[in-house]
Amino acid sequence: MNWILLLIAGLFEIGWVYALKQSDNFANLKFAFLAVLLLAISMACLSLSLRTIPVGTAYAIWTGIGAVGAATLGIMAFGDPATALRLVCIALIVIGVVGLKLASA
Template identity: 55%
Template structure:
């Protein structure tokens, strides 16, 4: 159950980072509300997951999911550049997360 909560928390990190980027310096109230709700859910979920998962592994997985999700959304929906180098870097992040899960 902790891994499921951690994955959802990582997805919430993607949501808050994306909402923050689209908040127009905290002037877009809808995006600010989404940012705040997702931020709280992300942190609370991480806190629950840390009850039974090692902090180093859990934090790395949480931030990795957030980074991969945010970068992917940027490339697919928001015009961020899609290059071979960026894709390779995302694959390396995924490899690190899988390695931490399997070895930790």
Template identity: 55%
Template structure:
């Protein structure tokens, strides 16, 4: 169950990272509230996952999911560049996440 919590924590991590862009410096109420709720949900779910997962593994996977998801949504939603080097680096992060998942006790 810890991995499920961690996966959802990572998704909320993506939500608040992308949400920051839409808050326009926390000047827009609804995006700001949704972003804050995503932050809280992300950290709470991470805390639940870390009850049984090693902290190094859990934190690295959490930030990795957030990093990969945010980078991909930045490309898709915000028109950020999708260079070969950038996509290769995203692939390396995914490989690291999978490595940590399968190496975890």
């Protein structure tokens, strides 16, 4: 269950980054509030996952999910360049996250 909470925390991490981008530097209060709410949910789920997952592993996986998700979101939704180097770096983060999960099993 704690691994599922960590995955949910990572997904909410991606959500708050999207809302933050849409908030236009907090000028759009609807998205600004949404960003803060999603961040709070993300951190709450991360906190709950720490009951059994080592903090270093959980934090690295949480930020990895967020980093990969935000980079992918940037490419798909905001027109960020999808260069070969960027895609290789995203793949390296995914490999690291999977490795941490396997090392914690």
